[in-house]
Amino acid sequence: MSIRSFKTLVRVVWADTDAAGVVHFSNFFRFFERAEEEFYRSLGFSFTDFRNRGLWFPRVDAFCQYKKPARFNDLLEMELTVEELKEKSMKLGFKVTNKETADFLASGYMVVVAADRQMGRAAKIPAEIVEKLKPFAKQIL
Amino acid sequence: MSIRSFKTLVRVVWADTDAAGVVHFSNFFRFFERAEEEFYRSLGFSFTDFRNRGLWFPRVDAFCQYKKPARFNDLLEMELTVEELKEKSMKLGFKVTNKETADFLASGYMVVVAADRQMGRAAKIPAEIVEKLKPFAKQIL
Amino acid sequence: MSIRSFKTLVRVVWADTDAAGVVHFSNFFRFFERAEEEFYRSLGFSFTDFRNRGLWFPRVDAFCQYKKPARFNDLLEMELTVEELKEKSMKLGFKVTNKETADFLASGYMVVVAADRQMGRAAKIPAEIVEKLKPFAKQIL
């Protein structure tokens, strides 16, 4: 069974750019998170559901490597993969491509951990969420 | 007795700019709010104190008029005045000047209302806060 | 002939929110601009085209009135109207509605002026752009 990835599009708006005429590097992390949100939505749940269970998903690591700039009006294809799925955390991988030119722009990852909002401790990712994530996971640890 | 104003400085950072090489217009509202926060701090209280009283200060109106652009590295002088002080709300006025060139860049206002966080209803601004605001108020209604 | 409006959708992402659990007020201005960009795209031109003509569209006034908060994951319907169309500027009106609940959240406007990028002076809005804007204009001055 091949591993699935999730794709979504992001249109670069003017407010994403900086005085170099390109998307500010910090906004790639916002695009990563936006792709993550759309991924959860595509699986039928959202950060709001997590909150209702007393869970949230803080980031513990975030990394991006920039190859080419994105500019105003560019249509970006975000590809998300689940690099590692663990009991209490996961590593999400991202690739950013210019949809129109097919230029590869950036890649990166975020490690997110399930956490109990009351206690602040790491918590298990709920079983039915794990089931939905498995088809996307390169490694299940 | 003359009416007082509050002044604070904001340094324009790269992330504030957009592809036109100037500060994105939406960031002037963030500068307004930052000046507001420094104003409260100068008076000895903060949004956090408001939260601890079960209050917050949502904005109901926000306006800015732009005269000249601000650019990366500019040092902005924010001047805050209390245009109107009411029982449950106030109108804060702002002027933005380039500190080094003395160019007048923008002016605007925000109307903020005290609100009960539980009920969501407008609430009275606490008396000791009103006392601290009075010396800055052009109009007390 | 009835006057047309333009509608587009904005999904609230986590990064749009603040510690009050609602969309930060400054982000409504970014949503306004995003709707403006989609409007131009729907008419077949973009800020990039303006730049190629040596023009840009700085904002001179921006206003928003907030009625109800928007929250993470909300789907917002942005309705754009051309309130006034002048030779060198226009006033764009915006209404923000929660698409799922039909709650009216906010309204506002931006006055944008065509400007010569070299000279920095106000310039005429190009004739073919004016033609495309006319069906949306409440007032042509």
Add this chain to the structure above:
Amino acid sequence: MSIRSFKTLVRVVWADTDAAGVVHFSNFFRFFERAEEEFYRSLGFSFTDFRNRGLWFPRVDAFCQYKKPARFNDLLEMELTVEELKEKSMKLGFKVTNKETADFLASGYMVVVAADRQMGRAAKIPAEIVEKLKPFAKQIL
């Protein structure tokens, strides 16, 4: 001779926070860059000087590891070190500490490369800038 580090303070503003009540993770990268800008200013030059030489400093890698959250009103101490100084690039390290509680919040790095704005190619960091950076460099490669 001991290696120097550069320190600067960042006050967390309301607009930096998200609906979890903490600073949005992407904003740590903006704080990194802000510390970098203050560092250059302390050395007597700025991004603007680089631009005037036809240079800019795009980021090629950015990483942050999050240990504890920062909240509204927190005063953050940013410590910057030059981890590696190369002919055409450098790796800047950052540590973020809560100035009042002394809690260590996050650390990370950015690799920035000098680039010719016309050609888009990597360029040498100008000699007098290298001289100013050397006292801060852990490794000169």
